[in-house]
Amino acid sequence: MVLPKIKNTDFIFRRYNVELEGPAIPVEETPEVKGALPKEEPYKSLALAVVKGDTDIVLSKVKDALKTIKPLDIIEKGLAKGMDAVGALYASGTYFLPNVMVAADAMMAGIAECEKALGKATEKKGKVVCHVAEGDPHDIGKNLVVMFLRAAGYDVIDLGRDVPIETVVDAVKKEKPMWLTGTALMTTTMSAFPKISEKLKSMGIDIPFGCGGGALSKEWVESFDLGFFGAKAHHAPKLADAILKGMGWKDLRVKYNEVVGEYSTGKGW
Amino acid sequence: MVELTPKERAFKILKGEKVDRIPATSLAGCGGTVNVEMQEATGIFWPEAHKDPEKMAKLAIASYELTGLECVRVPFDFVEEPEALGCKIKFGEKVDSVPAVVEHVFSSPEELKKPENILELGRIPVVLKAIEILKERVGDFLPISSLALGPFTLAAMLAGEARFLTWVLKKPDYVRAFVDFSTDVIIEYAKAQYKAGSHIVQIGDPTASPDLISPDAFRQFAKPALIEVADNLDGLKLLHICGKAESIVPDMADCGYHGISVEESVNISRIKTLVGNVKILGNINSKRTLLFGKPEEVEAEVKLAIASGVDFVEPGCGFAPRTPTRNIKAMVEATKKFGVKT
Numbered sequence: 001m002v003l004p005k006i007k008n009t010d011f012i013f014r015r016y017n018v019e020l021e022g023p024a025i026p027v028e029e030t031p032e033v034k035g036a037l038p039k040e041e042p043y044k045s046l047a048l049a050v051v052k053g054d055t056d057i058v059l060s061k062v063k064d065a066l067k068t069i070k071p072l073d074i075i076e077k078g079l080a081k082g083m084d085a086v087g088a089l090y091a092s093g094t095y096f097l098p099n100v101m102v103a104a105d106a107m108m109a110g111i112a113e114c115e116k117a118l119g120k121a122t123e124k125k126g127k128v129v130c131h132v133a134e135g136d137p138h139d140i141g142k143n144l145v146v147m148f149l150r151a152a153g154y155d156v157i158d159l160g161r162d163v164p165i166e167t168v169v170d171a172v173k174k175e176k177p178m179w180l181t182g183t184a185l186m187t188t189t190m191s192a193f194p195k196i197s198e199k200l201k202s203m204g205i206d207i208p209f210g211c212g213g214g215a216l217s218k219e220w221v222e223s224f225d226l227g228f229f230g231a232k233a234h235h236a237p238k239l240a241d242a243i244l245k246g247m248g249w250k251d252l253r254v255k256y257n258e259v260v261g262e263y264s265t266g267k268g269w
Numbered sequence: 270m271v272e273l274t275p276k277e278r279a280f281k282i283l284k285g286e287k288v289d290r291i292p293a294t295s296l297a298g299c300g301g302t303v304n305v306e307m308q309e310a311t312g313i314f315w316p317e318a319h320k321d322p323e324k325m326a327k328l329a330i331a332s333y334e335l336t337g338l339e340c341v342r343v344p345f346d347f348v349e350e351p352e353a354l355g356c357k358i359k360f361g362e363k364v365d366s367v368p369a370v371v372e373h374v375f376s377s378p379e380e381l382k383k384p385e386n387i388l389e390l391g392r393i394p395v396v397l398k399a400i401e402i403l404k405e406r407v408g409d410f411l412p413i414s415s416l417a418l419g420p421f422t423l424a425a426m427l428a429g430e431a432r433f434l435t436w437v438l439k440k441p442d443y444v445r446a447f448v449d450f451s452t453d454v455i456i457e458y459a460k461a462q463y464k465a466g467s468h469i470v471q472i473g474d475p476t477a478s479p480d481l482i483s484p485d486a487f488r489q490f491a492k493p494a495l496i497e498v499a500d501n502l503d504g505l506k507l508l509h510i511c512g513k514a515e516s517i518v519p520d521m522a523d524c525g526y527h528g529i530s531v532e533e534s535v536n537i538s539r540i541k542t543l544v545g546n547v548k549i550l551g552n553i554n555s556k557r558t559l560l561f562g563k564p565e566e567v568e569a570e571v572k573l574a575i576a577s578g579v580d581f582v583e584p585g586c587g588f589a590p591r592t593p594t595r596n597i598k599a600m601v602e603a604t605k606k607f608g609v610k611t
């Protein structure tokens with residue numbers, strides 16, 4: 001039998017002449033970056049180097065700035081503002097995962113340089129335990145949550161991927177975090193979350209358990225206690241700030257959009 | 270008029286000929302066609318069935334027999350090529366565990382070496398043998414589809430997804446080298462699938478989705494390789510990309526495949542005019558509706574998908590392992606009810 005062949009001569013042309021669209025305006029001119037970046041130097045250039053994900057420039061600018069500015073100011077007034085802009089660019093669909101990941105790498109390199117100057121790790125705002133559900137090897141979403149939280153000054157205990165329920169519960173018992181996060185991409189792994197919630201409750205631990213990832217929806221996550229649905233990785237710092245101020249899981253369910261400053265349907269899928 | 274067989278119907282649609290009605294299939298998608306109930310009914314379970322051609326073929330046929338789904342498809346997982354190339358795979362022990370890559374093998378283009386005997390490595394011979402069995406047992410009646418990965422997705426698995434995504438910006442030459450390498454492997458594997466008796470090869474490229482990389486990066490890195498794969502395959506072929514893929518649908522349709530498979534986030538009536546002669550497979554919600562929904566909700570969604578213009582009613586991304594059989598049946602029945610062409 002002769003099978004048909006789609007013939008479209010134009011993709012032969014296109015294969016070797018892939019058009020590069022490039023953003024219509026430079027990233028520093030976008031409203032997301034203009035809104036988040038500090039006005040004064042050297043903070044502005046520090047933040048912009050993070051936005052562009054250029055580790056070399058971040059490092060040279062940090063080293064320069066350390067001659068006159070306190071390490072903590074460099075992080076808080078410069079680098080972290082860059083990461084805020086990255087979150088906004090990601091939210092608006094201008095940035096995609098690769099941009100976020102290289103920006104986070106640049107940011108972490110800058111923070112490490114500041115901590116070297118400081119002679120110790122910076123004081124952290126609070127502790128968060130992060131994990132990927134048992135059986136699930138997909139950790140990009142969790143890694144983004146970890147990076148955004150560390151960039152925002154939180155101490156993150158990263159349990160990794162495919163983490164057994166017991167390990168999560170033990171870590172929470174030992175570390176006493178203010179917040180626990182769990183991500184699941186596969187529908188076959190999400191059933192671990194209600195079990196974790198049950199065990200924590202039975203030990204009298206009442207912390208928010210933020211669950212997100214491709215497999216989940218707000219409705220499902222709210223079917224068990226402690227759970228609230230995390231729609232996007234870059235929401236993590238604002239959620240952490242709210243939890244730090246004392247907001248619990250029941251409030252987070254209701255006030256989510258208000259807290260993250262974005263509208264999300266919470267459908268997940 | 271003699272009623273068309275599911276195979277004739279699928280072939281005719283993909284070739285652009287008129288048919289009596291729209292079929293209910295799952296020719297494409299990251300998820301497979303087999304659920305836990307089918308394993309219980311046949312007494313053939315995962316993970317063994319991932320490694321045994323006879324069991325694989327029997328389960329594939331069960332997915333037709335127990336639901337009326339108008340096709341068979343193998344394999345049920347997504348990692349044959351990376352496994353054959355040396356990545357470490359975790360199979361999981363449960364009947365609903367989907368095998369996944371847990372260790373990646375290549376960190377630079379210099380390390381990329383294609384084994385001479387790739388068709389003999391890992392579970393590639395298992396899948397090819399399962400296709401042969403299916404051809405023998407149901408190949409005159411049902412369309413047989415089989416999966417090969419998209420080049421961008423395989424490349425990301427070989428390097429490790431996180432690292433690979435940063436290369437898109439930092440080391441584009443690495444990305445090209447990995448994608449080129451993957452393209453050759455996929456062409457060889459896909460050709461062997463046709464030779465074994467597969468009617469339709471699905472190229473599944475979820476990592477090239479706008480959920481992960483920008484449409485620009487898709488056009489630079491993933492699309493040229495998808496075109497090369499399509500150009501080298503003479504049989505019927507489909508392209509599956511899940512996630513919010515609407516922004517790249519014109520590019521997907523331009524890659525040279527007979528059909529494109531998309532999920533529920535893509536508005537079918539909106540893309541209908543953008544795809545030319547390329548057929549649309551989809552886009553019943555694999556999770557909210559098929560996995561967690563009720564049969565009535567499945568029926569309503571099927572009706573909508575048909576009204577919007579799908580050429581095959583399919584799940585947006587295959588069936589999750591815990592999808593109830595009654596929902597798959599509801600998809601088939603609703604398609605037969607609403608899909609008749611006048």
Ligand SMILES: [Zn+2]
Nearest residue numbers: 298299511586
């Ligand atoms: Zn998919």
